[in-house]
Amino acid sequence: MASVGSESGETLSLNIMPMLDVFSILILFLLMSFSTDPVSHDVTAGLELPESISIRSLDENPMITITKKDIRVGDLVVTGLENGDVIESNRTQGAIAPLFKELEKLAEANRVRKDLPVNLDGPQKDALTVEMDQTLSFKLLKRVMLTAQQAEFVAFKLLVNKANDG
Amino acid sequence: MKRKRKGSSIEAGAVELNVMPFIDVFSLLTTFLLFSAVFIQIGVLEVQIPFLSNAKPPDFQKPERILEVKADLSKEFIEISSSWTVAPIDEKKKQFPRTKAGIAEAHKELISIRTAHPDLDKLTMFTDDEITYKELAEVLDAIKFLAPGETLPPPKDPSAMKNGESQPSLFPKVIMGSVML
16 A cells, blocks of 8 residues: 655555556456457558458558558559549559559569569469458459559458457 | 564564555556557458469360359349359359348358358359449458358368368358459
């Protein structure tokens, strides 16, 4: 019990036991809910993910982020969006030209990292992780996937919020 | 906090236990855990898109008879269809409204297809452009995963079972068929 002396000579006692109880319970709760996911990622500001019953955890940070305003590869904004679609000047045959350039660089970097021939035929083994706002349409996702297909990425991991009961 | 030491020959009188360092450690631990806690758990839905392969082409003289399952997703309906690659094609189509109940019915239909054909693991999905990502995720959940309590018969080929898979899958391989040049 902590105590403090007053001017009049009386000792005021502060019972800190309830506070310790609260602290203990809080720590217990936080330790129980501590995430063991291999990667912790903060959802991009202004972006809302849909809920899913998937329990498969995120194992790498998202490569492509599609917000209501733009598309990013990592932190680099590759194109802006207008009415939920890519601005016309950046569209080519259903795909997105600036995104293709970035993904091509990424594909090449992956091959160098894995010591594979640069002109290797066939698709990339790595999946592209895509974070996308839940209100955006499949039309936009299709454009991104088409672009990725041209850069030989054929597998995708779409980010979702794990539903509480999932 | 006052404690009297048992068995001590010295009369200790009032012994005060200093709990302040304990509180300091608790405070720091609480702060650290609050900052590092992840309250929103992020998961992933794995999908694939069709691609051109340089693998050996199939033998057109003796084509393999495989059951193909497709899901067509539009604003109003989900259509589940199945057909064989070689005659008799035996095409079956069922349409469900794109509501919560309709998605649940489509999920049951997919379970019955998987129950009849335990080796199936691939489904091709065709999606309308207007479908939002939220709507797509709802349907992907119904296609890819089994709810708690739902079971499937084991595949005839035991090597088809993935080791260490923690969530029971209905159709683990979903191909986004609409993504074609």
